[in-house]
Amino acid sequence: MISILPFSPEDYEDAMALWKDSPGIGLSQADSLEAITEFLERNPGLNWVAKLNKQLVGTLLCGYDGRRAYLYHLAVHPEYRRQGIGRALVERCLERLKEMRVEKAHLFVYADNQEAVAFWKATGWYPRPELIIMSFNVS
């Protein structure tokens, strides 16, 4: 039986192992234990893990910046995909965003990650071809 539970700093090591095994997940300094712990503290109720007994099998991060929400690091262990776990993680996050009266959420997907694009489209998300992402290395 899969449980969807709040993402706690104690889940970090298992989550990082899953992310490192997931080519669709981009990792950076923002994924250090310290940075993730701060992110979780800033965004209560938006970050979730899926567990089968005590085994972590899925993750989702989400942050709200006061204007829009951004989802990151949705990943499900390869052995447990296509069982609705990804959908359940996103639904739990969206429930909280609705309670917070957040109007819109965004996410980033690598353009060649066709499985993820299929997942997001199947769960109601839509691409924004009129937009491009621009970044700046602040520090």
Ligand SMILES: CC(C)(COP(=O)(O)OP(=O)(O)OC[C@H]1O[C@@H](n2cnc3c(N)ncnc32)[C@H](O)[C@@H]1OP(=O)(O)O)[C@@H](O)C(=O)NCCC(=O)NCCS
């Ligand atoms: C994307 C991912 C999280 C989906 O997780 P999942 O638990 O398998 O997804 P679900 O079982 O909830 O799928 C819901 C629906 O999405 C669609 N979908 C999911 N994976 C799909 C795939 N590989 N191909 C086509 N459609 C897919 C289906 O419509 C599915 O419903 P169905 O199984 O009844 O047909 C998972 O494939 C994954 O971890 N990928 C690697 C990490 C990654 O790329 N994350 C995305 C970062 S943006």
